[in-house]
Amino acid sequence: SQQGEEDPQALSIQEGENATMNCSYKTSINNLQWYRQNSGRGLVHLILIRSNEREKHSGRLRVTLDTSKKSSSLLITASRAADTASYFCATSSDYGQNFVFGPGTRLSVLP
Amino acid sequence: EAQVTQNPRYLITVTGKKLTVTCSQNMNHEYMSWYRQDPGLGLRQIYYSMNVEVTDKGDVPEGYKVSRKEKRNFPLILESPSPNQTSLYFCASTLSTYTGELFFGEGSRLTVL
Numbered sequence: 187s188q189q190g191e192e193d194p195q196a197l198s199i200q201e202g203e204n205a206t207m208n209c210s211y212k213t214s215i216n217n218l219q220w221y222r223q224n225s226g227r228g229l230v231h232l233i234l235i236r237s238n239e240r241e242k243h244s245g246r247l248r249v250t251l252d253t254s255k256k257s258s259s260l261l262i263t264a265s266r267a268a269d270t271a272s273y274f275c276a277t278s279s280d281y282g283q284n285f286v287f288g289p290g291t292r293l294s295v296l297p
Numbered sequence: 298e299a300q301v302t303q304n305p306r307y308l309i310t311v312t313g314k315k316l317t318v319t320c321s322q323n324m325n326h327e328y329m330s331w332y333r334q335d336p337g338l339g340l341r342q343i344y345y346s347m348n349v350e351v352t353d354k355g356d357v358p359e360g361y362k363v364s365r366k367e368k369r370n371f372p373l374i375l376e377s378p379s380p381n382q383t384s385l386y387f388c389a390s391t392l393s394t395y396t397g398e399l400f401f402g403e404g405s406r407l408t409v410l
Contacts, residue, residue, distance in 0.1 A: 221399070228387060278394045285342070286356075287339055
């Protein structure tokens with residue numbers, strides 16, 4: 187069963203603008219992670235936020251988690267053309283048994 | 298260098314011809330998993346393994362088999378491939394699903410004619 191659902195499916199912005207992607211999930215989680223995938227390549231881990239955390243920063247990335255709404259957002263500030271990629275959220279269940287990915291958001295940053 | 302290695306990276310085969318996609322990790326990770334990625338569907342989990350000799354079905358296990366005889370290896374077996382198994386396959390591993398990030402292989406693009 188699909189756990190994470192990203193929104194929007196596709197996003198196109200100008201270089202320098204901020205990009206926000208959202209992820210919703212259905213059941214209790216242990217942690218939520220965001221990954222990036224350049225076209226056809228393996229996914230690369232960006233950031234992990236635990237269920238007892240509300241916000242986390244890493245460089246130009248900011249992740250928030252609202253467990254009451256079962257949702258998370260990924261904000262990329264001052265975007266660059268090199269940020270063009272697909273972004274996925276993945277949830278680890280409450281018992282840490284499994285990772286489930288959403289369908290992803292395709293981000294295009296135009297120079 | 299810490300890595301997850303998949304082979305082959307590209308394969309074209311015919312319906313019914315058994316094939317195995319190998320996955321190996323050198324990080325002593327306990328958890329390993331296989332995903333398939335199809336346009337518009339994101340990553341769907343096929344099978345996962347919490348440790349040696351412990352495997353479980355993901356969301357789309359039909360038509361696939363796995364084994365985990367050693368910690369480092371987690372092969373994906375297609376006993377009788379069909380065209381609907383044409384996809385991009387990823388293997389991933391992590392030390393802990395509670396605290397760890399998933400490390401992904403570079404992917405194996407499989408075409409079944």
